[in-house]
Amino acid sequence: MADSKRWLFLLFTSIAIFGAEWVVDETGILASRLSGTSPDCFQKNGTDSTCLSMTDSQFNALYVVHFWAGSVISFLSGFLVTRYGVWNCSLATASALFSGMILFTVGPYCSSTTAAFAVMMVGRLLYGCGYWGNCVVSQQVKSHWFFGRELAVAFAVYNCSFRLGSIIAYPSVGAVVEKFGMQTTMWIVFAIGLVGPVTATIAGWIHLRYAEISMDSFVLEEVRHHTVKSTLGIVRHLTKHYWAVAAFLFFYYGGIMSVMSDFPKFLMEARNMAETQAGLISGIISDMALLSPLLGVFTDRYGWRDVQMVICSTLFLLGLLGLVSISGFNAILYCFIVGLSSAIMGACIWSGVVVVTTPGTVGVAMGLSSAFQTFGAGLFLLIGGFILDAGTDTKSKWLNFFVMGTCAVGVSLIAALAAWYLDSKTPHRPLRSRSSVKPSLVSAEDTMARRDSERDPFISNISSYSCEPEPTLPLIL
Template sequence: LAAYYRFVVLFFNCLLTFGSYFCFDIPSVLQDQFQGNLTCPNATVINGTVDCVEGLGMTPQQYNLLYAIYAWTNAVVVILAGFLIDKLGNRFGVFLFSFLCVLGSSLFALGSHFKGSPYLLPLMLTGRLLFGSGNGSLTIVQKRITTFWFKGKELALAFGLTVAFSRLGSVLNFFLTQKFEEKYGMQWTLWGGALLCVLGFTSAVIVSTLDKIGVRQLGLDGAIQEESRKVRIQDVKLLSVRYWLLVLTIMFFYNGIFPFIADASKFIQDKYSYYSQEEAAYIVGAVYDSLVVLSAIVGILIDYVGLRGVFALASAVFTLPVFGLLAFTFVPPLVSTIWLGVTYSFAAASMWPSIPLVIPQATLGTATGLATSVQMFGVGISNLIVGQILGTKSSETKIPLWRWQRMMIFMLANTISCIVTSVLLNVVDHRQDGILNKTTRSQGRHKKAPRTRAQRNLK
């Protein structure tokens, strides 16, 4: 099989989640519209800004519930999804979960047409629930396909590129959504996000076909089916303490990322009053800008150096100043969001690719599903806590600074917890075989690769 084939697979594999990640963060850019008043009959312009924003009339608590239900759905569904993918294969997963993304984003967009009615929130929450069922599970299939085609060869680079493509969708959302909404309105903006999810479904068809052809040419179709038949739910007991410490490290790190991004645009406008909604969205998007620019470079570096456990710890340590600056200083927020994007790049390229190193290969889908479940459960709880910290009265057009400081302190607490679990992870890894902190060359000598034949054929 030609060497470039796996990179063609990687390209369409990356596109699986491009549209869904664009769609996921639309509420973050349009937070003012989601929480805006149903009507603005007496709106006035003060210093170039309107004192009333017309929108869906959600409270901050209801708005954060849109993110929380997405996270909780992930937490429940991805456990079963990971096991099903191990049992039934990647092709089953990409079709089902990309379809759920299309269905959920469409229902979410449909809900916005019921502004002012009791159907709005249930419809939009149901849409986010279905969307969360699809998108969280789709990332598991994406990681599983990436691991199969790149295990032992540029794995961190491949993981970094999939994250970069996904977050490119988020970047374009932060750059384009505000302008699109001003021109066409919220309803058409949300339908545009649903249309991008259709792109993911199209990519699912292509990557499934490429995966099927490639596996058949490698002569591994029968072996993979046999391996899948051996997967049992009891295999969860084979997951080690090192795996669970890695999972907790991932959870606490993302607890400080996703809830922050969900409310960061509003935070920047409230604390730094000289930024418009559009400028605030650009500043928040810098987290993903940095990730997109750095992911490939960081992936190559980690593939070359190894030391994944050390990089995971360093990512958490260097994230601490970000929330401190935002909470207690008036340093321009762009400094903090770029900084956060850099540490996020190193965390994503070191933490997730570590999972295949510490688990049996046959349980990769189940293990990734559990990791995603724990991560999203933590993020969902964090979204709810942030909603409580920021208050529940929609009449508060400007949230007091002391509430924002409490939110940032909560982000700091999660980052400190991440440091603790990553230190324990490195200690346990050192006492065992030290696989996480070996260099790439010594990993190659140490690891038993269950798909040696595939790797030979992929040369």
């Protein structure tokens, strides 16, 4: 059956993000080679003559530009996907991924570190556009193709794929660079990263070939006619329900990305751990995130996304409070708590965005949510970098860093509680419901759309389907 091809789409789009994540993580793994501080670099009388000599500011800019690119392209992708289609956007994002990889990999061949930095920045920027653009494409397709079936599982499997990519990439690339040097390692990562644009293109073709005969035709027809004006109208009429979920995503993701990126450094500086030991302990967070698909099954069967949002924020907050208030707080316990929190978040938040919007507006909402996600990550990474660079005393600077993370996660908890409250005031309780419910029952925008349709004809075009109760669709596992 054509409808079963959604699983094939999920397979290829998950492989795409798995391969793409290797190139994303490459910058962090090669940090000491890019800055010339590794004992193996020629600057330290080592044997690797391909190392660069980037300053801390240059490296931070190279790392964060990936997220800044995502902030812009994610919002635009929400409109572009609905306007020009999944196939065209899949080709565009695959091209950006490939171009970005090429520039980033050949950058170190420049005659100076300054020139190499400029070329690699352009490559990283292009790659960020392709990476986050492809994420939005995949999210929009899953939100339509898996609605009423295995929505949370689909998002959890996708999120699990890039976590798995990170888990494998860090030890593998670290071992390869010690043996072959930086430039050879970058070409090996380039070869692995080619999986990203290739499988992203295949996933787009699967959608082009099968989606129109397996998805609701009124949804496809509706989203094809979005314009810039109608897209702005969609954003203007998104409900408080959606904005609470988006605020949660902004602060939670910003907090967890900043903490995860610098936690190994914290263990080495403040706890005097070896680099290998610090990496293994920090990796527990990503390992725990692999539980997301199992938690996604729970979400599809029972719902309760509002409660899960509160739980994952609370767990993360407790872990940070432990580090801030208890001297010598167990690092393994902290990583276990944060990892469990991340797994719960991956199982509930993206399907939560889907159920609080209508089928015709979910593409724009997904793009906007991804923009919040990447902007939050970039902003808090930047703030965290300033805090660590400004501090001279090891203990005080790390205390300030984790206080910053605690504040961010505290705000995400407030947003989660707001979403819980708003959900309790919504007749159909979309966040509490299972995803195996008809869109007309779970969309939090239905009531507002009907109320506003007389004042704004555009809204009546977005959400014109019936709100009469319909039978629950069976859950397909």
